[in-house]
Amino acid sequence: MSYHLSIIGTLDNPLFELSFGSSKQGGDGVAKFRPEALYMNQFLVHAALDLVEEVQWVSKDLYLKRIDSHQNNHIHCFLTGGNVKFMLLMNPDPQATTYSAYPTTPASRPGTQAGGRQSGGATGTTGAGGMLAANPTSQGTEEAVRAFMNEVYETWLKCIMNPFYTANQVVTSPVFRSRVLAAGRKYL
Protein backbone atom coordinates (compact mmCIF):
# COMPACT_ATOMS: atom_id res chain seq x y z
CA MET A 1 0.00 0.00 0.00
CA SER A 2 1.81 3.07 -1.22
CA TYR A 3 0.89 6.69 -0.93
CA HIS A 4 1.90 9.86 -2.65
CA LEU A 5 0.97 13.15 -1.00
CA SER A 6 1.06 16.26 -3.11
CA ILE A 7 0.29 19.79 -1.90
CA ILE A 8 -0.81 21.98 -4.80
CA GLY A 9 -0.97 25.75 -4.51
CA THR A 10 -3.46 28.21 -5.91
CA LEU A 11 -1.66 28.49 -9.25
CA ASP A 12 -1.71 24.69 -9.72
CA ASN A 13 1.94 24.59 -8.73
CA PRO A 14 3.16 21.74 -6.52
CA LEU A 15 4.44 23.03 -3.19
CA PHE A 16 5.31 19.75 -1.54
CA GLU A 17 5.51 16.12 -2.64
CA LEU A 18 6.16 13.00 -0.62
CA SER A 19 5.92 9.29 -1.32
CA PHE A 20 5.60 6.85 1.51
CA GLY A 21 4.23 3.43 2.23
CA SER A 22 1.96 1.99 4.82
CA SER A 23 3.42 1.21 8.23
CA LYS A 24 0.57 -1.00 9.35
CA GLN A 25 0.55 -4.76 9.19
CA GLY A 26 4.28 -5.06 8.98
CA GLY A 27 4.77 -2.55 6.20
CA ASP A 28 8.07 -0.76 6.37
CA GLY A 29 6.84 2.70 5.47
CA VAL A 30 8.64 2.82 2.14
CA ALA A 31 6.75 3.43 -1.08
CA LYS A 32 6.86 0.58 -3.53
CA PHE A 33 5.98 2.35 -6.73
CA ARG A 34 7.27 1.35 -10.12
CA PRO A 35 9.79 3.64 -11.85
CA GLU A 36 7.11 5.09 -14.13
CA ALA A 37 5.27 6.25 -11.07
CA LEU A 38 7.84 8.99 -10.57
CA TYR A 39 6.14 11.05 -13.23
CA MET A 40 2.82 9.26 -13.58
CA ASN A 41 1.82 10.04 -9.99
CA GLN A 42 2.22 13.72 -10.57
CA PHE A 43 0.37 13.44 -13.86
CA LEU A 44 -2.60 11.65 -12.28
CA VAL A 45 -2.76 14.06 -9.39
CA HIS A 46 -2.77 17.10 -11.62
CA ALA A 47 -5.36 15.55 -13.92
CA ALA A 48 -7.61 15.15 -10.89
CA LEU A 49 -7.44 18.88 -10.18
CA ASP A 50 -10.21 19.47 -12.71
CA LEU A 51 -12.53 17.32 -10.66
CA VAL A 52 -11.61 19.23 -7.53
CA GLU A 53 -12.65 22.46 -9.15
CA GLU A 54 -15.98 20.96 -10.11
CA VAL A 55 -16.80 19.90 -6.59
CA GLN A 56 -15.28 22.94 -4.94
CA TRP A 57 -18.22 25.29 -5.25
CA VAL A 58 -20.87 22.71 -4.59
CA SER A 59 -19.64 21.34 -1.30
CA LYS A 60 -18.81 23.41 1.76
CA ASP A 61 -16.60 20.80 3.39
CA LEU A 62 -12.87 20.97 3.57
CA TYR A 63 -12.43 17.23 3.04
CA LEU A 64 -13.67 16.22 -0.39
CA LYS A 65 -13.16 12.45 -0.03
CA ARG A 66 -12.26 10.27 -3.00
CA ILE A 67 -12.60 12.20 -6.18
CA ASP A 68 -10.92 10.09 -8.81
CA SER A 69 -9.71 6.60 -9.61
CA HIS A 70 -7.46 5.49 -12.39
CA GLN A 71 -6.68 1.80 -12.81
CA ASN A 72 -5.56 0.99 -9.32
CA ASN A 73 -4.89 4.51 -8.06
CA HIS A 74 -7.38 6.35 -5.86
CA ILE A 75 -7.07 10.06 -5.26
CA HIS A 76 -8.44 11.78 -2.17
CA CYS A 77 -8.48 15.52 -1.79
CA PHE A 78 -8.57 17.97 1.10
CA LEU A 79 -9.14 21.62 0.30
CA THR A 80 -7.94 24.32 2.68
CA GLY A 81 -9.66 27.65 3.13
CA GLY A 82 -6.98 29.35 1.09
CA ASN A 83 -7.61 27.14 -1.97
CA VAL A 84 -4.57 24.94 -1.42
CA LYS A 85 -5.20 21.30 -2.23
CA PHE A 86 -3.75 18.31 -0.41
CA MET A 87 -4.01 15.40 -2.85
CA LEU A 88 -3.34 11.90 -1.57
CA LEU A 89 -2.86 9.22 -4.19
CA MET A 90 -3.14 5.71 -2.80
CA ASN A 91 -2.36 2.51 -4.57
CA PRO A 92 -3.06 -0.78 -2.82
CA ASP A 93 -0.91 -2.82 -5.16
CA PRO A 94 1.61 -0.62 -6.94
CA GLN A 95 3.49 -3.37 -8.70
CA ALA A 96 0.45 -4.58 -10.57
CA THR A 97 -0.46 -1.17 -11.93
CA THR A 98 0.43 -0.76 -15.55
CA TYR A 99 0.11 2.82 -16.59
CA SER A 100 0.11 2.41 -20.33
CA ALA A 101 -2.33 0.48 -22.49
CA TYR A 102 0.22 -2.23 -23.28
CA PRO A 103 2.65 -3.38 -20.61
CA THR A 104 6.16 -2.64 -21.85
CA THR A 105 8.30 -3.81 -18.97
CA PRO A 106 7.47 -6.57 -16.52
CA ALA A 107 7.12 -5.86 -12.84
CA SER A 108 10.56 -4.57 -11.91
CA ARG A 109 10.74 -5.93 -8.39
CA PRO A 110 8.93 -9.23 -8.23
CA GLY A 111 10.22 -9.92 -4.73
CA THR A 112 8.19 -7.17 -3.12
CA GLN A 113 4.97 -8.36 -4.70
CA ALA A 114 4.78 -10.92 -1.96
CA GLY A 115 5.11 -8.13 0.59
CA GLY A 116 2.20 -6.28 -0.99
CA ARG A 117 0.00 -9.35 -0.95
CA GLN A 118 0.90 -10.06 2.63
CA SER A 119 -0.53 -6.83 3.90
CA GLY A 120 -3.75 -7.51 2.08
CA GLY A 121 -4.06 -11.12 3.10
CA ALA A 122 -3.44 -10.98 6.84
CA THR A 123 -6.20 -12.85 8.48
CA GLY A 124 -5.53 -12.81 12.22
CA THR A 125 -5.72 -9.15 13.26
CA THR A 126 -7.78 -6.81 11.14
CA GLY A 127 -5.63 -3.73 11.54
CA ALA A 128 -6.35 -0.60 9.56
CA GLY A 129 -3.49 -1.30 7.16
CA GLY A 130 -4.93 -4.63 6.11
CA MET A 131 -8.39 -3.21 5.69
CA LEU A 132 -7.10 -0.22 3.79
CA ALA A 133 -5.33 -2.34 1.22
CA ALA A 134 -8.15 -4.81 0.95
CA ASN A 135 -10.90 -2.27 0.44
CA PRO A 136 -9.69 1.12 -0.67
CA THR A 137 -13.11 2.65 -1.07
CA SER A 138 -14.63 1.78 2.27
CA GLN A 139 -15.78 4.11 4.99
CA GLY A 140 -12.89 3.07 7.23
CA THR A 141 -10.43 4.18 4.63
CA GLU A 142 -12.14 7.54 4.33
CA GLU A 143 -11.98 8.05 8.08
CA ALA A 144 -8.31 7.15 8.20
CA VAL A 145 -7.50 9.49 5.34
CA ARG A 146 -9.62 12.24 6.92
CA ALA A 147 -7.69 11.95 10.18
CA PHE A 148 -4.42 12.03 8.28
CA MET A 149 -5.51 15.10 6.33
CA ASN A 150 -6.46 16.92 9.51
CA GLU A 151 -2.99 16.32 10.92
CA VAL A 152 -1.39 17.56 7.74
CA TYR A 153 -3.72 20.59 7.83
CA GLU A 154 -2.52 21.50 11.32
CA THR A 155 1.08 21.19 10.30
CA TRP A 156 0.37 23.20 7.17
CA LEU A 157 -1.19 25.99 9.24
CA LYS A 158 1.90 26.23 11.37
CA CYS A 159 3.95 26.40 8.21
CA ILE A 160 2.00 29.27 6.64
CA MET A 161 1.80 31.27 9.85
CA ASN A 162 5.51 31.82 9.41
CA PRO A 163 5.74 35.56 8.61
CA PHE A 164 8.44 34.88 6.07
CA TYR A 165 6.30 32.43 4.14
CA THR A 166 4.77 34.08 1.09
CA ALA A 167 1.81 32.57 -0.69
CA ASN A 168 2.54 29.78 -3.18
CA GLN A 169 6.06 29.29 -1.97
CA VAL A 170 7.58 25.80 -2.07
CA VAL A 171 7.75 24.14 1.34
CA THR A 172 11.25 22.93 2.07
CA SER A 173 11.26 22.53 5.84
CA PRO A 174 12.51 19.13 6.98
CA VAL A 175 10.44 19.47 10.14
CA PHE A 176 7.29 19.74 8.04
CA ARG A 177 8.37 16.66 6.12
CA SER A 178 8.99 14.63 9.25
CA ARG A 179 5.65 15.68 10.70
CA VAL A 180 3.83 14.54 7.59
CA LEU A 181 5.69 11.24 7.69
CA ALA A 182 4.77 10.78 11.34
CA ALA A 183 1.11 11.46 10.56
CA GLY A 184 1.30 8.94 7.74
CA ARG A 185 2.76 6.35 10.09
CA LYS A 186 0.06 7.00 12.63
CA TYR A 187 -3.03 6.87 10.45
CA LEU A 188 -2.25 5.17 7.16
Next chain:
Amino acid sequence: MPGMAKPPPLTPLNHRLADPIPIPPPKPFQSRLRHPSSRKTIYDRNLSRTQTTPTSLPAFAYLFHALITHHHSQSGSVSDIETRLNRAGYPLGIKLLDLLLYRQQTATQRPATRPTRIVELLQFIHTTLWRALWGRTADALEQSTTKRNEYMIVDNEPVVNTYISIPREMSQLNCAAFVAGIVEGMCDAAGFGMEGVTAHWASAQGEAKGEGQEVEEMWPGKTIFLLRLSEEAVGREEAIKANGG
Protein backbone atom coordinates in the same frame (compact mmCIF):
# COMPACT_ATOMS: atom_id res chain seq x y z
CA MET B 1 30.02 -8.67 -48.59
CA PRO B 2 29.26 -6.72 -51.73
CA GLY B 3 25.65 -6.74 -52.76
CA MET B 4 24.29 -6.79 -49.26
CA ALA B 5 22.53 -3.72 -48.05
CA LYS B 6 23.97 -1.78 -45.17
CA PRO B 7 22.15 -2.19 -41.86
CA PRO B 8 19.35 0.36 -41.58
CA PRO B 9 20.41 3.64 -39.96
CA LEU B 10 19.29 4.18 -36.36
CA THR B 11 15.96 5.98 -36.74
CA PRO B 12 13.58 6.92 -33.94
CA LEU B 13 11.55 3.79 -34.74
CA ASN B 14 14.21 1.30 -33.81
CA HIS B 15 15.49 3.32 -30.87
CA ARG B 16 13.00 1.34 -28.85
CA LEU B 17 15.21 -1.69 -29.19
CA ALA B 18 18.10 0.11 -27.47
CA ASP B 19 18.37 0.09 -23.68
CA PRO B 20 16.06 2.63 -22.04
CA ILE B 21 17.84 5.42 -20.18
CA PRO B 22 17.45 4.63 -16.52
CA ILE B 23 15.91 7.28 -14.29
CA PRO B 24 18.48 8.18 -11.60
CA PRO B 25 17.36 7.38 -8.06
CA PRO B 26 16.26 10.39 -6.01
CA LYS B 27 19.02 11.89 -3.92
CA PRO B 28 18.65 11.45 -0.17
CA PHE B 29 17.21 14.44 1.63
CA GLN B 30 19.81 16.66 3.28
CA SER B 31 18.71 19.16 5.86
CA ARG B 32 20.30 22.60 5.94
CA LEU B 33 18.10 23.83 8.73
CA ARG B 34 19.70 25.56 11.67
CA HIS B 35 18.02 24.86 14.97
CA PRO B 36 17.73 27.24 17.89
CA SER B 37 19.44 26.03 21.02
CA SER B 38 16.15 25.07 22.60
CA ARG B 39 15.41 22.72 19.63
CA LYS B 40 11.90 24.12 19.35
CA THR B 41 10.66 24.97 15.89
CA ILE B 42 7.60 26.85 14.70
CA TYR B 43 5.86 23.52 14.40
CA ASP B 44 5.88 23.14 18.16
CA ARG B 45 3.90 26.29 18.83
CA ASN B 46 0.25 26.12 19.70
CA LEU B 47 -2.09 27.53 17.07
CA SER B 48 -4.58 28.81 19.61
CA ARG B 49 -1.99 30.68 21.63
CA THR B 50 -2.94 34.16 20.47
CA GLN B 51 -6.57 33.41 21.06
CA THR B 52 -6.06 33.08 24.81
CA THR B 53 -3.31 35.67 25.35
CA PRO B 54 -4.02 38.87 23.40
CA THR B 55 -1.10 41.06 22.33
CA SER B 56 -0.71 44.54 23.75
CA LEU B 57 -2.17 47.53 21.92
CA PRO B 58 0.78 49.86 22.58
CA ALA B 59 3.15 47.33 21.03
CA PHE B 60 1.02 47.11 17.91
CA ALA B 61 0.56 50.88 17.81
CA TYR B 62 4.31 51.41 17.95
CA LEU B 63 4.89 48.95 15.11
CA PHE B 64 2.07 50.43 13.05
CA HIS B 65 3.42 53.91 13.56
CA ALA B 66 6.84 52.79 12.38
CA LEU B 67 5.25 51.16 9.32
CA ILE B 68 3.38 54.32 8.36
CA THR B 69 6.44 56.49 8.88
CA HIS B 70 8.48 54.19 6.68
CA HIS B 71 5.97 54.29 3.86
CA HIS B 72 5.51 58.01 4.22
CA SER B 73 9.21 58.55 3.81
CA GLN B 74 9.31 56.43 0.69
CA SER B 75 6.44 58.13 -1.08
CA GLY B 76 4.50 61.30 -0.56
CA SER B 77 1.04 60.98 -2.00
CA VAL B 78 -1.97 59.80 -0.03
CA SER B 79 -3.09 57.14 -2.47
CA ASP B 80 0.41 55.74 -2.68
CA ILE B 81 0.66 55.34 1.09
CA GLU B 82 -2.76 53.73 1.16
CA THR B 83 -1.72 51.26 -1.54
CA ARG B 84 1.42 50.37 0.37
CA LEU B 85 -0.50 49.80 3.58
CA ASN B 86 -2.95 47.67 1.62
CA ARG B 87 -0.10 45.55 0.25
CA ALA B 88 1.32 45.19 3.75
CA GLY B 89 -1.90 43.74 5.10
CA TYR B 90 -2.60 41.41 2.19
CA PRO B 91 -0.57 38.34 3.29
CA LEU B 92 -2.14 38.54 6.74
CA GLY B 93 -5.58 37.99 5.25
CA ILE B 94 -4.54 34.83 3.46
CA LYS B 95 -3.15 33.27 6.61
CA LEU B 96 -5.94 34.44 8.86
CA LEU B 97 -8.58 32.72 6.73
CA ASP B 98 -7.10 29.28 7.28
CA LEU B 99 -6.27 29.95 10.92
CA LEU B 100 -9.78 31.11 11.75
CA LEU B 101 -11.35 28.15 9.96
CA TYR B 102 -9.13 25.82 11.96
CA ARG B 103 -9.98 27.54 15.26
CA GLN B 104 -13.66 27.30 14.43
CA GLN B 105 -13.15 23.59 13.92
CA THR B 106 -11.41 22.99 17.24
CA ALA B 107 -13.86 25.18 19.14
CA THR B 108 -17.06 23.56 17.97
CA GLN B 109 -15.72 20.04 17.33
CA ARG B 110 -17.52 20.02 14.02
CA PRO B 111 -15.61 20.14 10.75
CA ALA B 112 -15.20 23.68 9.49
CA THR B 113 -17.02 24.84 6.42
CA ARG B 114 -15.54 27.06 3.77
CA PRO B 115 -17.55 30.10 2.75
CA THR B 116 -18.66 29.44 -0.82
CA ARG B 117 -21.18 32.25 -1.21
CA ILE B 118 -20.59 35.98 -1.01
CA VAL B 119 -22.97 36.51 1.91
CA GLU B 120 -21.31 33.77 3.95
CA LEU B 121 -17.90 35.21 3.30
CA LEU B 122 -19.00 38.69 4.31
CA GLN B 123 -20.62 37.38 7.47
CA PHE B 124 -17.41 35.52 8.24
CA ILE B 125 -15.41 38.72 7.87
CA HIS B 126 -17.92 40.82 9.75
CA THR B 127 -18.07 38.56 12.80
CA THR B 128 -15.25 36.04 13.00
CA LEU B 129 -12.40 38.10 11.59
CA TRP B 130 -13.28 41.27 13.48
CA ARG B 131 -13.76 39.34 16.69
CA ALA B 132 -10.45 37.55 16.29
CA LEU B 133 -8.61 40.79 15.62
CA TRP B 134 -10.28 43.18 18.05
CA GLY B 135 -12.69 41.25 20.22
CA ARG B 136 -15.86 42.78 18.82
CA THR B 137 -17.84 42.50 15.62
CA ALA B 138 -17.92 45.17 12.93
CA ASP B 139 -20.78 47.59 13.15
CA ALA B 140 -22.64 47.20 9.89
CA LEU B 141 -22.64 45.19 6.70
CA GLU B 142 -24.36 46.71 3.70
CA GLN B 143 -24.78 46.06 0.03
CA SER B 144 -24.64 48.93 -2.35
CA THR B 145 -27.90 49.75 -4.06
CA THR B 146 -26.30 51.29 -7.10
CA LYS B 147 -23.75 48.66 -8.05
CA ARG B 148 -24.17 44.91 -7.85
CA ASN B 149 -20.63 44.07 -6.90
CA GLU B 150 -20.05 46.56 -4.10
CA TYR B 151 -20.42 45.81 -0.41
CA MET B 152 -19.61 47.91 2.61
CA ILE B 153 -18.42 47.05 6.10
CA VAL B 154 -18.65 49.85 8.60
CA ASP B 155 -16.48 50.20 11.67
CA ASN B 156 -17.22 53.05 14.02
CA GLU B 157 -13.78 53.25 15.52
CA PRO B 158 -11.03 51.16 13.96
CA VAL B 159 -8.57 50.08 16.63
CA VAL B 160 -5.61 50.62 14.33
CA ASN B 161 -6.36 54.34 14.13
CA THR B 162 -6.32 54.81 17.91
CA TYR B 163 -2.95 56.46 18.17
CA ILE B 164 -2.65 57.80 14.65
CA SER B 165 -3.27 61.49 14.06
CA ILE B 166 -3.47 62.73 10.50
CA PRO B 167 -2.19 66.19 9.57
CA ARG B 168 -4.69 68.45 7.87
CA GLU B 169 -2.97 68.39 4.50
CA MET B 170 -3.36 64.61 4.34
CA SER B 171 -6.86 64.40 5.69
CA GLN B 172 -7.87 61.92 2.99
CA LEU B 173 -5.51 59.29 4.36
CA ASN B 174 -7.12 56.57 6.39
CA CYS B 175 -4.64 54.19 7.90
CA ALA B 176 -7.28 51.52 8.11
CA ALA B 177 -6.11 50.78 4.57
CA PHE B 178 -4.00 48.20 6.39
CA VAL B 179 -7.15 46.46 7.57
CA ALA B 180 -8.57 46.81 4.07
CA GLY B 181 -5.55 44.86 2.86
CA ILE B 182 -6.26 42.10 5.36
CA VAL B 183 -9.85 41.88 4.14
CA GLU B 184 -8.75 41.83 0.51
CA GLY B 185 -6.27 39.03 1.19
CA MET B 186 -8.92 37.00 2.92
CA CYS B 187 -11.43 37.37 0.09
CA ASP B 188 -8.83 36.53 -2.54
CA ALA B 189 -7.76 33.45 -0.63
CA ALA B 190 -11.36 32.29 -0.36
CA GLY B 191 -11.60 32.36 -4.12
CA PHE B 192 -13.55 35.60 -4.61
CA GLY B 193 -11.34 37.80 -6.73
CA MET B 194 -11.45 41.40 -5.61
CA GLU B 195 -11.00 44.52 -7.60
CA GLY B 196 -10.01 46.26 -4.42
CA VAL B 197 -10.92 46.99 -0.84
CA THR B 198 -10.51 50.56 0.27
CA ALA B 199 -11.08 52.41 3.50
CA HIS B 200 -12.91 55.72 3.55
CA TRP B 201 -13.86 58.16 6.21
CA ALA B 202 -17.57 58.24 6.76
CA SER B 203 -17.81 61.73 8.16
CA ALA B 204 -16.97 65.08 6.62
CA GLN B 205 -13.26 65.62 7.54
CA GLY B 206 -13.16 68.73 5.43
CA GLU B 207 -15.75 67.75 2.82
CA ALA B 208 -19.39 68.67 2.97
CA LYS B 209 -21.48 65.53 3.18
CA GLY B 210 -24.49 66.12 5.34
CA GLU B 211 -25.96 62.91 6.68
CA GLY B 212 -26.98 63.13 10.30
CA GLN B 213 -24.55 65.43 12.05
CA GLU B 214 -25.14 63.94 15.49
CA VAL B 215 -24.05 60.51 14.42
CA GLU B 216 -20.86 61.81 12.88
CA GLU B 217 -19.85 63.70 15.95
CA MET B 218 -20.35 60.64 18.09
CA TRP B 219 -18.00 58.61 15.93
CA PRO B 220 -15.50 60.93 14.30
CA GLY B 221 -13.32 58.05 13.21
CA LYS B 222 -16.08 56.11 11.51
CA THR B 223 -14.63 54.16 8.61
CA ILE B 224 -16.33 52.47 5.72
CA PHE B 225 -14.57 49.60 3.97
CA LEU B 226 -15.70 49.38 0.39
CA LEU B 227 -15.35 45.88 -1.08
CA ARG B 228 -15.53 45.66 -4.85
CA LEU B 229 -15.90 42.14 -6.16
CA SER B 230 -14.59 41.15 -9.55
CA GLU B 231 -16.88 40.21 -12.44
CA GLU B 232 -16.07 36.52 -12.30
CA ALA B 233 -16.92 36.24 -8.61
CA VAL B 234 -20.28 37.86 -9.19
CA GLY B 235 -20.87 35.68 -12.25
CA ARG B 236 -20.09 32.54 -10.31
CA GLU B 237 -22.43 33.60 -7.51
CA GLU B 238 -25.22 34.08 -10.02
CA ALA B 239 -24.52 30.66 -11.56
CA ILE B 240 -24.68 28.96 -8.18
CA LYS B 241 -27.89 30.77 -7.36
CA ALA B 242 -29.38 29.78 -10.69
CA ASN B 243 -28.57 26.15 -10.03
CA GLY B 244 -30.43 26.34 -6.79
CA GLY B 245 -27.24 26.18 -4.72
